[in-house]
Amino acid sequence: MAGVAFRRLLSAIPVLLIVSLISFGLMRLIPGDPAAAIAGIAATPAQIEQLRRDLGLDQPVWMQLLHYYEGLLRGDLGRSLLLGKGVFAATMERLPVTIGLSLYALVFTLLIGIASGIVAALRQNSWIDQAAMMFAMIGISVPNFFLGLLMIILFAVHLGWLPSGGYVPFSEDPFGWLASTTMPAFSLALLQAGLLARITRSSMLEVLRQDYIRTARAKGLPGRRVILKHALANALIPIVTVVGIIVSLLLSGAVVTEALFSIPGMGQLLTQAVLNRDYPMVQGGLLLVTTFLVLVNITVDVLYAVLDPRVRYE
Amino acid sequence: MKLLEVRDLTTAFMTGRGEVNAIEEVSFSLEEGQILGIVGESGSGKSVTALTVMGLLPRPPARIAAGQVLFGGRDLTKLSEREMQAVRGPGISMIFQEPMTSLNPVFSIGDQIMETIAAHERLPQAELRRRAIAMLDKVGIPSAARRLDDYPHQMSGGQRQRVMIAMALACNPKLLIADEPTTALDVTIQAQILDLLMDLRDEFGMGIVIITHNMGVIAETADRVMVMYAGRVIEEAPVATIFDRPLHPYTRGLLECVPSLTEDRARLVAIPGTLPEPARRPPGCRFAPRCLHAEPACGTAIPLLETLEPAHSAACFRARELASP
Numbered sequence: 001m002a003g004v005a006f007r008r009l010l011s012a013i014p015v016l017l018i019v020s021l022i023s024f025g026l027m028r029l030i031p032g033d034p035a036a037a038i039a040g041i042a043a044t045p046a047q048i049e050q051l052r053r054d055l056g057l058d059q060p061v062w063m064q065l066l067h068y069y070e071g072l073l074r075g076d077l078g079r080s081l082l083l084g085k086g087v088f089a090a091t092m093e094r095l096p097v098t099i100g101l102s103l104y105a106l107v108f109t110l111l112i113g114i115a116s117g118i119v120a121a122l123r124q125n126s127w128i129d130q131a132a133m134m135f136a137m138i139g140i141s142v143p144n145f146f147l148g149l150l151m152i153i154l155f156a157v158h159l160g161w162l163p164s165g166g167y168v169p170f171s172e173d174p175f176g177w178l179a180s181t182t183m184p185a186f187s188l189a190l191l192q193a194g195l196l197a198r199i200t201r202s203s204m205l206e207v208l209r210q211d212y213i214r215t216a217r218a219k220g221l222p223g224r225r226v227i228l229k230h231a232l233a234n235a236l237i238p239i240v241t242v243v244g245i246i247v248s249l250l251l252s253g254a255v256v257t258e259a260l261f262s263i264p265g266m267g268q269l270l271t272q273a274v275l276n277r278d279y280p281m282v283q284g285g286l287l288l289v290t291t292f293l294v295l296v297n298i299t300v301d302v303l304y305a306v307l308d309p310r311v312r313y314e
Numbered sequence: 315m316k317l318l319e320v321r322d323l324t325t326a327f328m329t330g331r332g333e334v335n336a337i338e339e340v341s342f343s344l345e346e347g348q349i350l351g352i353v354g355e356s357g358s359g360k361s362v363t364a365l366t367v368m369g370l371l372p373r374p375p376a377r378i379a380a381g382q383v384l385f386g387g388r389d390l391t392k393l394s395e396r397e398m399q400a401v402r403g404p405g406i407s408m409i410f411q412e413p414m415t416s417l418n419p420v421f422s423i424g425d426q427i428m429e430t431i432a433a434h435e436r437l438p439q440a441e442l443r444r445r446a447i448a449m450l451d452k453v454g455i456p457s458a459a460r461r462l463d464d465y466p467h468q469m470s471g472g473q474r475q476r477v478m479i480a481m482a483l484a485c486n487p488k489l490l491i492a493d494e495p496t497t498a499l500d501v502t503i504q505a506q507i508l509d510l511l512m513d514l515r516d517e518f519g520m521g522i523v524i525i526t527h528n529m530g531v532i533a534e535t536a537d538r539v540m541v542m543y544a545g546r547v548i549e550e551a552p553v554a555t556i557f558d559r560p561l562h563p564y565t566r567g568l569l570e571c572v573p574s575l576t577e578d579r580a581r582l583v584a585i586p587g588t589l590p591e592p593a594r595r596p597p598g599c600r601f602a603p604r605c606l607h608a609e610p611a612c613g614t615a616i617p618l619l620e621t622l623e624p625a626h627s628a629a630c631f632r633a634r635e636l637a638s639p
Contacts, residue, residue, distance in 0.1 A: 211410060212418040217370055218410075219430040219481065220402035223395065229429075233420045308420055309465040 004305050008298040015294060016287065023286040024068060027279050028061055034081050034277040055081060068283065077284035082276050087284030090269065095288060098258070098265035100170060101181055101188070102250040108189035109196055109246060114239065116193075117200020122227065124205060132197060139194025144253055148187035148260045155183060165262040184261045188253050192246045199242045203235040210234070237307050244300035248293050316384070317521045318367070318406075318489055319343040323381035323391075325366045327592075328374055334592045335379065336362040337545045341619070344489070349515060349522045351536030351553065353529065353568065355589050359545040360525045364491045366391075368408055369398040385489070403434050407482040411494035413474035417466040423450075423477045424462030430484045449480040452517075453510060472503035476510065483514060493525045508535055529572045533557060541565050544590055544600035547619055551626040561628035561637050564601045599630070607632055 035052040036043070043051075052058050056067065071078055077087040120132040156164035162183050168176030207213065208231055216230040217223075255267030266289060273281035305312045323340045326333045337359040344350045352360045365371045367383050369390060383390040386405065390398065402408075410416045418426060427446040431437065437445070443462070450458035453476040466474055475495065482490055492511065496504035512535060515522055524535055532539055532553060539556045541549040541564065549562040560566045567585040587604035590596060596603055602612040611631055621627040622634060630636075 211412050211415040214370060215410065215416045215478070215481075216418065218368060218402055218408045219433065220399045220404070220407075220485075221429065221433050222399055225429075225433075230418050230421075234418070237420075309422075310419060310467050 004311075005298055005302050008301050012291075012294040012298070016290060019290045020068075020072070020283065020287050023283045024065060024279075027277070027282050028064075030277075032277045033057075034279055037276045038081055072287075077287070078280035080273070080278055080281040082273070082278045082281065087280050088288070090281065091266070091285050091288045094264060094266045094269045095292070097167065097169075097263060098251065098254050098267065099292065100177075101185055101254055101257070101263065101265060102247065104181055104185040105189040105192070105250050105254075106243075106247060108186055109192040109250070110243070112189070112193040113196025114200050117197040118204055118227070118232070120197065120201045121204030121208065129201075133201070136194035136197040139190040139197075142190070144187045144191055145256050145260050147190055148184065148257060151183045151187055152261075165260075167261075167263045167265075180261075180263070184254075184257045184263060187260075188250060188257045191253070192249060196239070196242060196246065200235065200239055203238045204231060207231045207235045233307065237304065240300055240303050240307065244297055247296045251289065251293065315346060316343050317346045317348070318523075319382075319384040320363075320367065321382045321384070323363070323366060323383065324379040325362055325371065326377050326379040328377070329593065331593050333377075335545060336376075336592055337366070337542075339381070339618075340542075340545075340547055341381075342540050342547065342550065344521045344523065346488070346521055347515065347519045349512075349524060349535055349537050351532040351539045352523060352525045352542060353527060353532055353539060354542035355527060357544075357589050357592075358542040360527075360542055361493055362545075363542070364408065364493050364523065364525055368402060368406060368491065369393070369395070370408075400434070403430060404485040404487060406489045406491060407485065407487040408491040408493065409475070409478045409482045409495050411497050413471050413478055413498060416478055417474055419466055422463045422465055423469070424464075427477070427481050427484050430481050434485050445484065446480075449484050450477070452483075452514070453477070453480040454506075455480070471499055472506065475499060475503075475507055479507075479510065479514070483518065483520075486518060487520055489521045489523070491523045491525070494527070495524065496531060497526070497528070504531075505534075511535065529568060541568070544595055545592065546600060546616075546629065548601065548630070549628040550619070551623075555623075555626050559623075559626075559637065561622055561626065561633040562601075562630045563605050563607050563632075563636065565628075607636055 033048070033052070035048050035055060035057060039048050039051050049058075056064065059067075068078070077091075079085065080087055080090050083090050116132040116136070120129040123129050152164045155162045162179055166180055168180045170177040213226060213231055216226045221230075251266075254265060255271065257263070258265040258267040259271070266285065270282065270285050270289075272278070273285060320340060320342050323337060324335055325337050326335050340359070340363055342350065352363065354360050362371070362376075366376075366378060367385075367390065378391050381391070385401070390401065393401065417423065424443070424446050427449060428439075428442040431442055431445055447458045447462060450461065455461055455473060455476055461469075466477070469477065479495075490511075495511065496507050499507060508531060511522060511524075514520075522535075524531065526532060536553045539549075539551060539553050540547055541556070541562065543564050549556070549560065549565045551561075556565065557569065560569055564585070571584060585604055590600065590603070596613065598611075598613040598615055599605070599608070599617050602608040605612065609632065617629045617631050619627050619629045620633075622637075
């Protein structure tokens with residue numbers, strides 16, 4: 001299993017290289033001048049030119065790229081042009097907020113998606129199945145910002161149960177954190193939960209038809225054990241793949257959700273950075289987010305090996 | 315003492331074209347320690363019979379329309395699912411045709427054998443392990459203790475079928491149903507598995523029902539034979555009698571399909587036509603359209619199973635007449 005993890009870690013290096021190159025190139029391809037953005041409307045052309053020289057933006061692009069990689073090798077992601085602090089420090093303030101929100105949404109996704117998928121598969125074609133799949137379809141079709149708005153109207157405006165926005169760090173007040181993130185997490189989760197419910201249902205239906213399920217029943221095992229042990233252990237293998245993808249979708253979906261609920265997460269940080277042409281912040285932030293996603297994917301690969309002995313002994 | 319007695323068992327399936335009987339009025343019985351062979355083509359109802367006895371058919375679409383399955387003084391068709399769970403394993407257990415897919419690929423074979431025992435007996439883990447090793451040893455898996463933690467994909471087809479047998483016998487069942495236990499295996503392995511089943515029968519004294527379409531398997535193992543065609547039992551007799559004096563034209567046809575090393579036959583005789591689909595069965599004798607001896611009467615009424623000789627019954631209007639030379 002450690003071997004699997006190590007090989008995946010090695011193969012992550014080219015991925016990170018390519019992502020760093022793309023983020024560097026894209027930022028320089030889009031029009032706009034960070035120096036002008038920082039200096040403000042009132043600045044004279046000379047001041048802007050001076051600032052550009054200070055930031056090293058007057059150098060040729062290939063020189064800038066070299067400096068960037070040289071910094072990366074030293075473990076230095078550079079300083080944000082706008083915030084006046086290190087990119088790494090700025091990211092570490094915001095990334096945990098987004099990851100926390102995404103993981104909370106993942107808990108909703110897994111609970112709703114897997115449970116309703118299993119129940120739908122066990123009662124195939126019954127009204128429960130049809131109701132579950134209809135809700136899954138609604139979940140997939142309704143954009144999460146729209147669902148978020150509806151939830152704000154109902155739970156914040158009319159019922160007043162939850163705050164309509166804002167963020168309380170978990171370390172300060174766990175219950176405050178729950179209150180401030182439950183609506184965002186749920187609205188973020190519902191789309192993915194619908195997706196997962198459908199995948200779980202079809203995966204379960206496929207597994208329930210297998211010969212080894214009949215064997216398990218022929219041994220006199222109780223029905224619950226046949227489903228929760230023999231069927232689920234096999235059905236989980238395709239589900240894990242999808243969950244890996246879902247985590248990355250939750251992270252990118254969080255950008256919109258954060259804006260809607262005014263949560264100071266990665267989405268806000270990167271949106272501001274892009275709008276102000278904060279080159280180092282965008283490059284470094286994307287690289288760190290990518291690193292997190294690569295780690296998620298490695299976890300998925302290791303989970304395969306945990307779940308499936310055929311992978312483990314390959 | 316009869317170990318198992320099946321009386322007039324009819325199992326119906328709900329299909330798109332209404333309810334169809336997969337098996338009809340199937341009756342047979344089995345003594346302790348006896349081996350009963352059930353023969354027939356694919357679709358003749360052999361497996362449905364076995365799965366009905368085990369209570370393993372999904373209901374719906376399946377439904378036991380009539381009949382009884384008497385085992386240990388109880389009618390299994392009347393038991394609840396929970397009561398049936400207690401019967402499966404220590405009472406009746408079953409092995410299947412496909413050893414490659416019948417074991418769960420993500421659990422070790424030891425785990426799968428031990429959980430069978432644990433489902434029926436409260437035993438400490440070490441004792442479960444010891445019992446599982448003993449069972450693997452008994453079915454001829456070399457260095458059983460070391461292989462306990464192996465996964466199915468690390469074993470050959472023959473070994474997996476041995477594991478299936480170990481699992482089926484782990485709770486010392488009184489009856490073992492083997493549904494085409496050797497069909498998916500190499501010929502040399504087939505003989506080993508059949509020998510193993512007979513040895514285990516001698517050791518444990520359980521009754522065995524072997525389901526097969528292979529007359530060779532029947533000749534080698536069975537004490538009695540039951541021939542099924544299109545969901546009905548059409549002949550039943552001791553194994554020697556079936557091979558010497560088959561009464562039903564279908565049984566005779568089946569035997570002529572077996573290639574012989576001693577007789578010099580230019581071509582194998584095949585039974586013309588195919589087994590009718592359950593929904594499109596002819597009104598009278600199910601075999602009449604393919605039968606070389608069919609008369610008009612065969613197309614109107616279904617011939618019932620009739621004892622024509624001691625311990626030998628057949629379901630054919632013309633059996634007596636055709637049997638006399």
